[in-house]
Amino acid sequence: MTTETRTHVPAPSVAGPPDDGLDAARVSWSTAGRLILDGVDVTAPAGAVSGLLGPNGSGKSTLLRVLAGVQPPSDDGRDDGARVVFAGADLLALPRRRRARTLAFVEQEASTDLPVTVLDAVLLGRIPHRSPLAGDSADDRAAARRALDAVDAAGLADREVTTLSGGERQRVHMARALAQEPALILLDEPTNHLDIAAQLDALRILRALADRGVTVLAALHDLHLAAQHCDHVVLLSGGRVVAAGAVGDVLVPDVLDPVYGVRTEVLTHPRTGRPVLTFSPR
Numbered sequence: 396m397t398t399e400t401r402t403h404v405p406a407p408s409v410a411g412p413p414d415d416g417l418d419a420a421r422v423s424w425s426t427a428g429r430l431i432l433d434g435v436d437v438t439a440p441a442g443a444v445s446g447l448l449g450p451n452g453s454g455k456s457t458l459l460r461v462l463a464g465v466q467p468p469s470d471d472g473r474d475d476g477a478r479v480v481f482a483g484a485d486l487l488a489l490p491r492r493r494r495a496r497t498l499a500f501v502e503q504e505a506s507t508d509l510p511v512t513v514l515d516a517v518l519l520g521r522i523p524h525r526s527p528l529a530g531d532s533a534d535d536r537a538a539a540r541r542a543l544d545a546v547d548a549a550g551l552a553d554r555e556v557t558t559l560s561g562g563e564r565q566r567v568h569m570a571r572a573l574a575q576e577p578a579l580i581l582l583d584e585p586t587n588h589l590d591i592a593a594q595l596d597a598l599r600i601l602r603a604l605a606d607r608g609v610t611v612l613a614a615l616h617d618l619h620l621a622a623q624h625c626d627h628v629v630l631l632s633g634g635r636v637v638a639a640g641a642v643g644d645v646l647v648p649d650v651l652d653p654v655y656g657v658r659t660e661v662l663t664h665p666r667t668g669r670p671v672l673t674f675s676p677r
């Protein structure tokens with residue numbers, strides 16, 4: 396399998412401390428008088444796999460959409476002075492094209508109704524890298540093929556996206572993001588629809604990206620996977636951050652039990668030494 400090399404995109408600096416990853420502060424979002432995100436601070440170090448965790452409805456998808464710059468503004472016009480800095484630059488102020496070369500976003504229910512082949516869908520990830528009127532270059536096609544290889548989907552290249560299974564589509568979404576060669580990748584439930592081997596493949600790809608210096612922030616429901624594969628986690632509840640830090644500090648009963656309303660026990664994985672979580676009703 397191959398993976399992508401990181402494209403370093405120089406970005407204008409903004410006031411504030413230099414940062415080697417994602418550093419967002421005071422992110423709020425509201426609609427119809429309801430505060431969905433309430434002053435969220437979230438960091439994701441470069442070169443690490445960061446997990447965004449929290450129960451259903453806690454605000455994970457909304458937060459990722461705000462960070463990716465695709466969430467409409469709050470409908471009350473409220474401005475809490477949010478700051479979203481990536482690698483020292485104001486991410487949301489970057490020109491759209493430049494942001495698309497910096498950031499890839501794998502959405503949970505990404506649209507897959509396009510009547511295009513898988514290869515063409517993955518080539519969409521190359522658009523930010525070429526001039527607006529240019530067609531696909533040989534380099535673009537090579538990058539798209541490498542991305543499909545990386546997710547073990549080379550054999551799907553000529554299939555129509557609309558004919559794919561849920562798991563196959565999820566791989567194609569990931570491949571499109573890889574073809575973008577981002578420095579920051581945000582993913583909303585990247586293991587959705589995937590069988591266990593494919594989940595491990597997806598997490599291995601995220602690890603390989605992080606090892607190349609990419610900043611990875613993934614919303615995950617599965618706390619077991621997060622415990623095994625993340626370096627850093629942020630736990631949301633009710634639109635607020637309740638804990639953030641190393642896996643061993645956050646994925647502990649005192650933190651998880653009140654948030655999820657369960658009883659957690661933590662064992663130690665005999666080979667990796669990482670926490671293994673078991674849950675029972677309270």
Ligand SMILES: Nc1ncnc2c1ncn2[C@@H]1O[C@H](COP(=O)(O)OP(=O)(O)OP(=O)(O)O)[C@@H](O)[C@H]1O
Nearest residue numbers: 426427431449450451452453454455456457458616
């Ligand atoms: N456009 C919207 N209009 C009204 N409510 C919204 C909107 N978007 C999100 N919400 C509400 O905001 C809350 C947070 O939603 P969000 O999808 O961000 O949570 P989540 O943590 O990703 O949930 P899940 O784990 O179930 O996917 C939910 O109660 C949801 O119903």
